Amino acid sequence: MLYDGSLVGTISDLPQELVRLSLLNNISISGNVIDLPRTLKTLSLIGFNNTVTGLISDLLPNLERLDLAGTNTVTGDFTELPKDITYLSLSAGINITASNTNWNRTNLNYRYLLIHPNIGLTTQAVDNILVMLSEITNWEGNKTVSLKFNNQGPSSVGLNARTVILSNGATTVNHN
């Protein structure tokens, strides 16, 4: 069965009390993430017609779940992500780095992390993310980490961190 519904528009026109926005497939959302409603806790925009732009550092501090896939140009560093995120899925159109391991995170819960950017993460960046995730002590839900696609593989530092992540409760940690 074919479904041909669609949704178009810009982020700045979203209802301002929105807490959860989850849109999949036939959507064409544009705009800058800085214009997202401040109440938003879940943002899931998956569709290759999306043209969302902006900086990771401009994402809302109270965001708990973030899925972005499409023709987006959202850029920034992993350490700039909102501190309460427990579900993160970034692919297609995300240019993310991980320049250090100083993520200053107080929320030690996590559910899912997938980073498959167009420009693959370096070994150092993969190591840094794995080291930061090794601080997570409470894995819930999917309990999965995926740093495959065109990312580089981890070094021994990252592999050691991967062991810690698994011992802390994650069930799957994939990498190249």
Place this chain on the structure above:
Amino acid sequence: MSSLKVTKNDQTPIAQSPSISDVASAVMAEQIQINFNCEEIGQQIIFTGNGIQSSPVPFQCNSVGSQNFNLRFTSNFESNTNRITISGFDNSGNPNSANSSFNLPIDTKNPVLSVQSTGSLNQGGNTEFQVLYEDLNLPASFDYTVTLTGAISDAINCLSNPCVIQHSMVQDSGILTLSVSANAVTDTVGNVSSTTAVNFNYNILPAPDINLVFYVQGATSLDLGIKTSNGKSWKVNWGDLSPIETFSSSDSLRYDHTFLTPFSGEISISVAWDSEISGTLSGLPSGSKFIEISGENTLSGNISTLPTGLENLDLSGNSNLSGNVNSLPAGLKILRVLGQNNIAGGISSLPTSVNSIEILGQNTISGLISQIPSSITEFTIKGVNTISGSTNDLSANVSVFSLGGDGSLVGSIANLPAQLRVLEIDRNNNITGTISELPSNLEVIHFQSTTITGNISGFPQSLRSIDLSGTPSITGNFLSLPTNLEKFRLNLTNASGSINSLPSTLKEFEVIG
């Protein structure tokens, strides 16, 4: 006669220049660098205009070619533009043929500070404040401190604009002061936001106590004991005009009260908002007709131990009750138990006196819709129940029907009770129809799996929540959604529309497919 040529950079606002404090008359002066050409040695240049510190200011060329000159303005120069006229004389005293004039843009405006509360201002709530500086020439980076005193004690180092300050579960009530530090922001032309700290006061409203209310009939005495999670004391109003008493938290001590005459009425207990109450049903006062406990309590026990004369049981929080519905008090009218309960039994065993029932958790109740007592108007049972029947069998009195679990629910939407406000079915069902046939007063519709069809414009305008999974076939434009809709979740839709046509009240919006 010489001609005067003057060039200037009037695109850049004049910089304030604290370094010229040696100028006697200036508390703070404005300064601009002007560039012009001297065409002969000895040529004199004169600057005139409002606010020039010393006017006219003669400048004498001592070389030919491009020259720079710093022109200073008085501190009380406040207009946004200033017209400067430049004239000159050659070394023989002949005036230039034409003066040169231009306007200087002056930015003397300090960065403007505003603080907005965008969160809760209630004790126990989640506060959020946005500290915002606005100016034409804000700096690229920020680094200042906001100090919170009173209901919250904290110091935030603000590195962005706006600076968002959040606190969850605010512990104290009363005045909260946000103090933004002095000299917090200097704009790119030197204007300072404020040389003293700026305070903003908010009132954090106290959270209401958690209330436990018992209604007893003909009681001659009562003993009570309460253990609060944080050890805080609790207060009792015995309802018989005796003084309100305050007791300590204890898991062993009980406090007796003797009524002078047999007492019928409410006994109310209050504990602090951040306390949690635990205990078993058997510890509830016997003889109670009405028990209501708000807050995050954790009561457990078998429902067979409830007071036999109970008519109303309302437990918020996270209760963990067990037992069979056939042991509920015979005269029960209202049963509301939130949490993770495990109650079993057949629908036909429910007391026939029940008007409203709401049991959350992993319950295993079975039976037919037609066996629901006709006295019931609100029916909510979550869990893994197996309740079957047709929409034809729902009593016309039912306004809330919310069911979790499997079963075989069939029938047409057109046969639902006309006064239905809430329709929630968590598991598979085979209820069919078009959305235009939904009851006109419906506020909530949630089908975990459905094949209903129709155009968005057919949804009743009363709807606040639409959640349809499965394979519904919904068409139309989001423009026609109910105007007060707060939740919209649709799986596999043919509906289309634009973001700017969504209801402004929407809090959740999820469309898949």
